Amino acid sequence: MLKVDAVSAAILGLSVLLTTGVVTWKECLGEAVAWDTLTWFAALIAMASYLNKFGLISWFSQTVVKVSRLVFIVLQLIFWPNQLARD
Numbered sequence: 336m337l338k339v340d341a342v343s344a345a346i347l348g349l350s351v352l353l354t355t356g357v358v359t360w361k362e363c364l365g366e367a368v369a370w371d372t373l374t375w376f377a378a379l380i381a382m383a384s385y386l387n388k389f390g391l392i393s394w395f396s397q398t399v400v401k402v403s404r405l406v407f408i409v410l411q412l413i414f415w416p417n418q419l420a421r422d
């Protein structure tokens with residue numbers, strides 16, 4: 336099995352398409368919305384990978400779990416006595 340990075344494969348594919356004349360450079364530049372989307376998506380992926388590398392993602396997920404457990408316990412303490420008092 337070939338271990339080729341996705342970005343390398345995409346660049347190679349675009350190079351082959353441009354070289355063989357299937358796609359022209361003018362057509363590539365004409366797709367402004369696609370280039371804009373690709374740029375923002377690349378920035379998002381880069382930012383997510385660095386946040387994961389620095390440990391922010393794991394810290395944030397652990398914090399959300401702790402807070403959600405606390406909220407669940409508080410809601411149980413509020414609503415259970417209320418429900419028992421109704422019966």
